[in-house]
Amino acid sequence: MKSIRNYILMATLILSAGCSDMLDVKPTTFISDEAIWEDANLINQFVANTYGSMLCGFNRCTAGYGQTWSMSWAGNLDAATDDFASVADSPIYTQLNKDAITAQSCPFVEEIWTQEYIVIRKCNILIQQLPSVDEKILDTQTKDRLLTEARFLRAFCYFELARTFGKAPLILEPQELDDNLQVAPSSFADIVDFIVEECDLYADNLPTEYNKEMNGHATRGAFLALKSRALLYLASPLNSEDDSQKWAAAAEAAQAVINLHKYELYKTGNTPYYSMAFDKTAANKEIIFERRFSFPDAPHNIHMMWSLGGADGSWNGLYPTQNLVNAYERKDGQPVSLQNPYANLDERFYQSIIYHGSEWEGQNISMVENLVDATKNGNYKPEIGKARCGYGPKKFIEELPTSTNLYSGYAQSNNFPYFRYAEILLNYAEAKNESLPAPDQSVYDAVDEVRERAGLDGLPDNLTKEQMRAKIKNERRLELLLEEHRFYDLRRWKDGDVLKQPILGMKVYDRQNNGQQEYVIEQIEERKFTGNNYYLPIPLKEQERNPLLKD
Secondary structure (H helix, E strand, O other): OOHHHHEEEHHHOOOOOOOOOOOOOOOOOEEEHHHHOOOHHHHHHHHHHHHHOOOOOOOOOOOOOOOOHHHHOOOOHHHHOOOEEEOOOOHHHHHHHOOOOOOOOOHHHHHHHHHHHHHHHHHHHHHHHHHHOOOOOOOHHHHHHHHHHHHHHHHHHHHHHHHHHOEEOOOOOOOOOOOOOOOOOEEHHHHHHHHHHHHHHHHHHOOOOOOHHHOOOOOHHHHHHHHHHHHHHHHOOOOOOOOHHHHHHHHHHHHHHHOOOOOOOOOOOOOHHHHHHHOOOOOOOOEEEEEOOEOOOEOEOHHHHHOOHHHHOOOOOEEEOHHHHOOOOEOOOOOOOOOOOOOOEOHHHHOOEEOOOOEEOOEEOEOEOOEOEOOOOOOOOHHHHEOOOOOEEOOOOOOOOOOOOOOOOOOEOOOEEEEEHHHHHHHHHHHHHHHOOOOOHHHHHHHHHHHHHOOOOOOOOOOOHHHHHHHHHHHHHHHOOOOOOHHHHHHHOOOHHHHOOOEEEEEEEOOOOOOOOEEEEEEEEOOOOOOOOOOOOOOHHHHHHOHHHOO
């Protein structure tokens, strides 16, 4: 733990933005601790390293952290929900989806605990050291901003720990080996109180936007968005009884983000829901805060790990389920027919999912018998050329030219959205609805704004509170797909029954081999959930180091 007082290996910086961004820095060699705080460039490197150490839905259990490729087949928490299935030998999601996870069984859970505290420690170092930096090196305004960025990142990581484990020790200064490392955990409510207090005290030190060179740094909107999410979770059934005052506070926090008038839904082009993920320009005003990636310095590999193997040579570790597809409405409000199951659906379906008869990378995709009929083959496992549930993921996957080499073109650099404006609208709608006896017009307006981009009509009038709740839950499911919300949403709502429903897929048959295709919904796998793991167990080795973590 004393490494910060001796040497820091800056060569291990995890870059978190493109070449032109301030967060993109060149690694150096061994730098002494004292030298860092005497050089503005080295301080910026340390800040960039802190941002670049953050986990997200594109980099869980990859070679960058877990060194275990089999665990990163579906390195996104949505694979542990009813929306996705994963490749059969992915132990993380086998354990989670079978409710077999224990304090000693899952490296994935260990990674969350370890990596979040790594970032927290770096933030604590920044908060400790920055005030004493000479003003000739950093002016007061810059120091205040960097200090607040560190406070935001620390609060963000504590929220990740709290919503995963339900509690965590609040450590607010760098610990050394001779410190008392046995700190009692703070409750979920106490951690949320800490986040809210930090936001209220310091968020105004951050700008509402940056110039291009500073893109990726936390803004005032990011801090307010974190407060919105934290209060929403605090008011939810897992953490509170029905408390209209807590819901009202969550609605007010979401409204504060809206009132900045800095964000709006992305509507550029014919496929805005899909294209939003790849637009890093100022035109994309929906993104509030994101985990940045760059090519070739710091890409991610979700194309290779998630995309359909038979379609483009990738390894298809992630499969959208029929459970998910059933959640998409037809635009005309009519029931979906198995004779033509993909006609006239919510636009988010076409921009999120590859299905039988769709086009992908210049090919017409056939999934008869769940075999992806295309010109390329995966090269790792026999199941690569199959789509277990009859679908492939499209959202976040960059469509590549058909001539792309299997490996050379598969590193992507699109960013992972931690917060975007659509979530804030849905946060507001949910919290406001729960705070009232029945939804008011502001609830309808927030939900309908999201639905309008998807090509859907507004919600019907005179919905009850319970009916509106169901609509909002479904909108969160579809709008925030693959952004790692549903894993936590189902838990905070205590919707455990959903997690134990069988996983369904769509089988396409051509029984007469004459092109007359039949669509059949079939069960793909069983799921289990007993209700014991709404919060995940703190890793056993951490409990052994600190007995105060034991239940």
